[in-house]
Amino acid sequence: MSITQDIPAVGGPELPQERRLVTEIPGPASRALHERRTAAVAAGVGSVLPVYVAAAGGGVVVDVDGNSLIDLASGIAVTTVGNAAPEVVSRVSAQVAAFTHTCFMVAPYDGYVEVCERLADLTPGEHAKKAALFNSGAEAVENAVKVARVHTGRSAVVVVDHAYHGRTNLTMAMTAKNMPYKQGFGPFAGEVYRAPMSYPFRDGLDGRTAAARTIDVVDKQVGAENVACLVIEPVLGEGGFVVPAPGYLAALADYCRDHGIVFVADEIQSGMCRTGAWFACEHEGVVPDLVTVAKGVAGGLPLAAVVGRAEMMDSVHAGGLGGTYGGNPVACAAALGAIATMEQLDLNARAREVEALLTGRLRELAATFPPIGEVRGRGAMIAIEVVEPGTTNPDAATASRLSAGCHQAGVLTLTCGTYGNILRFLPPLVAPDALLHEAMDVLAEVASTVG
Incomplete structure (x- = not known):
């Protein structure tokens, strides 16, 4: 059986909007591609996560191993309307x-x-x-x-x-x-x-x-x-x-x-x-x-x-x-x-809905996870600042562990900030609520192991 046989031939909004892990992250097909990349691509070009994409749409990215990851990055705020929008x-x-x-x-x-x-x-x-x-x-x-x-x-x-x-x-x-x-x-x-x-x-x-x-x-x-x-x-x-x-x-x-x-x-x-x-x-x-x-x-x-x-x-x-x-x-x-x-699709209104969902869930998490110093942002441009509890001292290591844990659980996140201590959330505006809630569930579970 080919490990890639269930990968969709095309992306777009018809992709199943689900988080699905069929291999470890990254999987064997992604690791093989990464070996080719290491030989051919300049080392100065980095990647957040070495999974190689086969299809994307709505709020998910599907890799060459058939894993479906929740996309909270949108290619750094690019695929606002989703990948392969009709x-x-x-x-x-x-x-x-x-x-x-x-x-x-x-x-x-x-x-x-x-x-x-x-x-x-x-x-x-x-x-x-x-x-x-x-x-x-x-x-x-x-x-x-x-x-x-x-x-x-x-x-x-x-x-x-x-x-x-x-x-x-x-x-x-x-x-x-x-x-x-x-x-x-x-x-x-x-x-x-x-x-x-x-x-x-x-x-x-x-x-x-x-x-x-x-x-x-x-x-x-x-x-x-x-x-x-x-x-x-x-x-x-x-x-x-x-x-x-x-x-x-x-x-x-x-x-x-x-x-x-x-x-x-x-x-x-x-x-x-x-x-x-x-x-x-x-x-x-x-x-x-x-x-x-x-x-x-x-x-x-x-x-x-x-x-x-x-x-x-x-x-x-x-x-x-x-x-x-x-x-x-x-x-x-x-x-x-x-x-x-x-x-x-009135995506301005949708961005405001995403803001309410994400900030609500993140503030709930902040109440039980002291390293979150602030939840902030506007629309579907939301972040948490991770600090040493009770201070404003940046804690980049904890932010990195949160992001890495999300990656391993099938949620694509990004860090940022002058001090590297910000976890940011930039989902496509067409991502369904259920997927965003699941991503927040994953983050909460990762936080419970990091804190």
Whole structure:
């Protein structure tokens, strides 16, 4: 009997929504593939869990050994609409049959235009907007900085503690955490300055006070008149799913507006329904000048965007923005399918349901598991901060043991945070409640053996 005979030939929402373990994790077929990977793939490319995927859909990932794992990662917030979502598959299939590439800068096509139109409609604010499409989140951030520098004639870029913005040279400079993102890769791009971030669990400050602290650093160490842009994630992603105190983002936006600084919301992880709104800054009533978009926008295909005030986007000379693959027609078709799915299924409402379910279960666990210092997040972007009980001292080892235990029990989880002590939960928004409850049951069982 072949060990892989029961693996589905295709993924998508029709996959049985169940946790099923038929081998140890990883199983023999995954281990065999891992040997090939070790010989062929650069060691610098890591993986959270060495199980090799055969199919995925809804809230599960099925590996080559036939194990069905509950997916609380969504490919790091990418498969918001689920893997192989029908509307994405149908539009991508039609586009592939028509043409796969011309380069928009050579011979344009309507999909690119329509994606820009839709993103202009969906991002906050009623002002005139334009967009440009790219391949990755880091590219989007880098191009937002380019737009801001040309528009303002200034060079300084301000970011905050615990930020993550990417792996290019400029975005590594903008990213706070050294290991593994920056170690050994310098020197980095200049004119990037870091200021304190609102982190209520650790600083105890209200939003206005935290903003005043941030602004004081900018004024004293950079000078507002030198700042092209302030780039900030409305909910920190890789930095620990930190939700700033109410009023913090609004105060920074006011400061930027008063001093001619471009306010850039990096919504790469928090955007596209992930937090229960199209974009996380909407929770604070903040209207950014520029928004960077990627991850969940295209149902798993590589696409990113900078969307913002038309006069800012138009300040760059013709040919100054673009790239060979940016806004590829197949990725654009996927984005239009993903956006249609988000609207048809009202995934903003679903994200709020997921928030209630996950935070409810996690707070129950926190009441009996002292290492959980805080449960936080928005929508289907939820995390627990693991600390030494009764303190705010990070406990990365316990967080790692919790995540590893979940992996062995068939639940795919991720850690994050500057201190490596955050366990984050990013399920596809189409994952059924029963599967999410089962994942929380597994976490509780693992916690009972770790504590």
